Amino acid sequence: MSTAEAILWDLNNTKSVLTSRTIDHSIGCTHSDTEMCHIFVDLKLWNEFLWIIHLELKEVVPGKLGIVHQLGCSWKRVSEIQRSHAFILLHWLLKNHHCIELLELKETPFGTNLRLIGDALQCNVGIKKLGVSKFEMIPKAFFTALATLSGLQKLALCDVSLTRHAVAELQLAIKEMSSLTSLELEVRKLNPRNQSGLLDALADSSVAELHLPGWCLDNGTVFAKFLAQNTKLKKLTLDYIVNEGERTNEVLDLFGALRTNKVLEKLYLPYCFLRPSEGRFLAQVMAENNTLSVLQVGIAFGNEPDDFADLIERNGGLRELEIEGSFLIDELAGCIKKNTTLRKLSLQSARIGVERTEAFLDALAGNESLELVTLGNVFELVPGDFHELLEQKGLEKRVHYDCYTSDPPIHTSNKRSGTNLQRVYIEPQQDPVILVVHYMYFKLASPFRFVEVSIRLDRLGCTSARLLARYLSSTEVLESLYLTFDVNEHSMSILLGGLRLNKSISSLAFEDCEFTNEDASVLGALVKESKTMQEITLLSPDYSTSLAVISELSRCLVDNYFLLSVKTNEYLDLGEYMFEIRDKMRRNGSMLLDAVQFAMGSCTKRHAEAFERHVESKSLVRKLQEVTGETEFEVRERIKTRLRYIRYNFMTVVGVVKEKVICKQGKRQRTLLDHIGFDNLLRVVSYLKVRDIVDEPVAGCSHAPGSRMQLRKRKARP
Template identity: 50%
Template structure:
């Protein structure tokens, strides 16, 4: 081991594996309320080094950075580069208070030595969100957490803690007045550890808690019930992964405690399989609650619908209910007619036939309070039948559904169903070609599908042609997931050509074997597309895949709208994947700059971003998230700021320092400037903020 000066010299002279550039360790944080940190000017350089720890430094909130997981195959990284990058990460967190999010996987860095990780966090100045996966947390490390005085979100997943660490956690949580959310998915929870954890949580200011179902096992359940009954701060509680084998006596104390608790507003029990007796007890308790507004629960018993039907009919405080039950929902019909307060209802069953939903839909048509109903896993013989049924009953705007066809394997939805639909990798089935052709023809009839997932063992030429026609013509489809094991080059070319013609899709997921001509088509798909925000390109074979990734990396340079690109992790494509990641970081930062302008900031850089993205749905959604606007309010905000940019272009673009105004002459006559203002606006329509040079250009 060399001296500190030798180590510093070595670090300063280490070159990036991508561009041979070096890091300037003298670049401190310049973040302030009115100024962005200077590190934002070249995030690419820092990520060229952090790549070697499978970490990524990116803008996660306006002017706020986060260290999140990257896309590097660590098996290809040398030890020396690994260590240098780890030291850089340590330095970044110490020096830069603009880094507010830190997410780390145990197997992704050299921080298996918890003392080093603890030192990193102890020296950090601005961490507000901390997520650690697959760590064993010692007492010493837990003590370090107390130094994170600004921490708002703490997430510890798939990890473990020593008994002494649990005992010390109470003192730590008392030192975190800003903590709002805690998620603990810890393993090997003994009774003593559970009691220590609950004792610590009593001193916690967090209003949201997510814990593993192991906290309800055996004696743990009674301990948790005692804590929960007396708690006066929690507003949201999630209890995850409660398996069928857990006995009723483990769950019932918690449900009785719910009756006593006075503050809880949202209860989520995902992956918790409640028996009929437990579901009935839950319904009885919730029916008496006036504070609980949202309930999400899974019940696997055949009597589930009837049990929760009682809740829908009698409860007067719940505004949102989500249940996963048995195949039938007809038992809910009578209750739906009675309820006058509920706003949202979600029912996800194993497989619903369209016939079994008729009584429910008739009741819903009579209900005046329910604004939105989500129905999942409706089995159809051909696409569109259920939607036509909704139109017939006048419910197509109030019901969001997810339908499926078994052969071929197709899922359809009239609303975005989330990552579960687009990210699913169904096992492709060998369907009869005639059946596939028939279903593909039917897809073109109901134009209301927003989410579509198709999985085929073999994509023949006719199926490819029919799907291409649908993809190129639909104007409402937003998300598509296509998985094909085999397909000839002409059918795949048809699919890609159809995608290139589409102007409505915001996300595309492809799991296919690429041919020689597909690489160019993938580049053409993303180069000028303004609607796509997310694309996943996976391939079980490396053959030709590197060409596809290369074309994507080249074409994406001209795309400012895509925010997420997921690819297969092949070491051969590392340079291209890094280039893609860098473009995604650029686009994300541009979106956040556009948000800043829409919310009132007015730098030239922000105006350029806003002018580029003002028509993007991503800007609307990000404003809804950060400004807490409704969809209408976000669009109105964008409209007003666009008008502001029109009238104040000269000032915003930096041509003049103050507002351009027209003053009347001595005789108070109307001057040409006033008359020509509309003409100026016409000229302005041909100009963009980016057209105005920052410095005068010498002739």
């Protein structure tokens, strides 16, 4: 036996630490335009090995896989040989499987050999997106390999440091990757020479979306020249620009380049709070620039509101504007009346009192071009005060808001923002009076308005729990709930009882809450039954709570096909439970993608079955909006059309017949007996689901003649 054969034999006989199963490394990628790779049949097997090195293999787009970072097993339970085998498997997957189009790597305690990864990438033809984060001194060889990725479209290097030679190699790679359209470089400080070299490489590249740290403005003149002359860049994000007290002319040079650049469409400057002179200059520039359509900036303390009023009123082409900082919203009312170009406006002030918004809202009511205004940090005395004001002015559909009360801290929103409301928690000014707390909870439900609710309380008593449970069991609009409090012996069970009756919440989070084994069982039953829950977050410093909930979820998720995300504290010794949970997340994520494919026109039985399961889920609507770019109304019409297709073509979809079952009317256009038969058929299949038709005979029916397709027994609908 040769050395290569001996190595292959050893790899094929290495057993999983979880199930003792093995992988056959002799079979390569079988992906084609019409067939999925054989690897999709049992993703769990491959993950039993990749789990050792904190990686996960899962479907990321229909028919294509990604390898992403995920907390795995404790390093103490595996040997160095087992880890080496897992890295060899990673190398083999990247080298041989062109069905893998996403790779995300994050530094781990035992180290990831980027030279080994680079060697595999030189043979890869499928990777389109690559992310590398938290690595020290990425070697030159890795970037040499990047230059060979002819199909790479998106590259992200986040919180990494590079050797001097690696920077030079990265510059060459950027020039040679002709398909690269998106680049994020969060590289730790580079010297001026390397910064200039990097900008020169970007000037000659095909990059249309660029994300850089603020140090790129250290030499503002050089960056301004790069931006002014660039003819391909459509979107630019600059993070962590030095604060206004330490800046000189860097931001002024940046804005000056916008006078020359006629290509850039989106500019994001998060955490960049403009000085008065910078705000005035930006307003002047934007009066001349008619190509920039999206802008995000901030107002530094002490800035005159007139500067940004001019920006809103006089800009030439902005369609979306986001302003963050300290300003009085009523002082922007005048410019809102006059603006005719903006479609979306986001104002994230330090604090907006309800009483100060009326003039602004009156101006908005008179503006016909602004379709959506987002207001953050609106302070109200009682939940719902601001919403009532919006209803009075007929603006409840045009204004999205985040509101808060301070005693007790409650955040509410009429939109699904996708952000964590807990980030904007404020400490209560004093211990809230319990009757006030009860009144606040009562107001949450009168009437139901809030899509997101976040509540913080030191202790949740039984009376408060009953009020919340009553609200949660009856609301039909609440989608996201974030709770943090200490509980007494019975309050958690009361709260979970209300949650179990809820049919609208898709995102549920608990922080610093304790669960008994009985509470965990109720939560498990809730998840098992739910068809709306998509995300669950449990952040508890209490190990016994994490153990109770995670172990319960690992069992109950077998029968749940809708949950897509479970986030918990990262306890390595609970890794096996989390592995089972993630396996179900992978299954559910793939099923959602199957449903999307059917909605997009595919007619396979597997895709139709997935579509039937998700036909009423909000996750399908959101995923289709993401894929197609259509409005919610258009997506829902698409879903209705595809549901009718299943009804009228049921026998074809499930594989009983090869062609469509049709009945034709006679010459006199009279209804024929066959047409009546087709109507009867539609009535019959209305009691069936695609999954009721199995491909192989069920037990006790193997003697049935005719088609191999069999029908599961199903109760008739009332």
